[in-house]
Amino acid sequence: MFGTVKSLWQQVSHRGARPPAPSAPLRVLIVDDEEGIRAFVSRVVGAAGFEIAIASDAAEALAIASTRSFDLLLTDLMMPRMYGNELARLLRLQSPGLRVLYLTGNSDLLFAKQMILLDGEAFLDKPCTKSALLEAVSLAATDRTAGGTPSSSGVSPR
Numbered sequence: 001m002f003g004t005v006k007s008l009w010q011q012v013s014h015r016g017a018r019p020p021a022p023s024a025p026l027r028v029l030i031v032d033d034e035e036g037i038r039a040f041v042s043r044v045v046g047a048a049g050f051e052i053a054i055a056s057d058a059a060e061a062l063a064i065a066s067t068r069s070f071d072l073l074l075t076d077l078m079m080p081r082m083y084g085n086e087l088a089r090l091l092r093l094q095s096p097g098l099r100v101l102y103l104t105g106n107s108d109l110l111f112a113k114q115m116i117l118l119d120g121e122a123f124l125d126k127p128c129t130k131s132a133l134l135e136a137v138s139l140a141a142t143d144r145t146a147g148g149t150p151s152s153s154g155v156s157p158r
Helices: 035-047 058-065 084-094 107-114 130-141
Strands: 005-007 027-031 051-055 072-076 099-104 121-125
Touching: 027 035, 027 058, 027 084, 035 051, 035 072, 035 130, 051 058, 058 084, 072 084, 072 130, 084 099, 099 130, 121 130
Parallel strands: 027 051, 027 072, 072 099, 099 121
Antiparallel strands: 005 121
């Protein structure tokens, strides 16, 4: 589905709603090997007031994460040399509370490899809209738990 979030987080936002501004900005590590996707995601997430760091691959992301902590990993699933779910596993060894949002055009592969999303993980199909991306990040930012029903913007639970 175009721009659909599938998650374990409760669906709480409304169409066009901006993510709530946390007292300290949510720190988001954005990882994608496609420059256009990185630019789109970083522009949208940064403009929403989140603190962002950007990496073009897993090795760069690991180097960045070795110097600072993050609340959310927003990563492509299919990348050269290391898939996003392997990156997430390695980063969670350092930060067990790290939440993960997979931005992928290959959600079938995610479930073929992993079968289920782990606690604190979700995915967003690409291509996605700005509002779907903001809603997905908002759900991660508010750290909602399982359950809920689809929101008015078409976001549905996994």
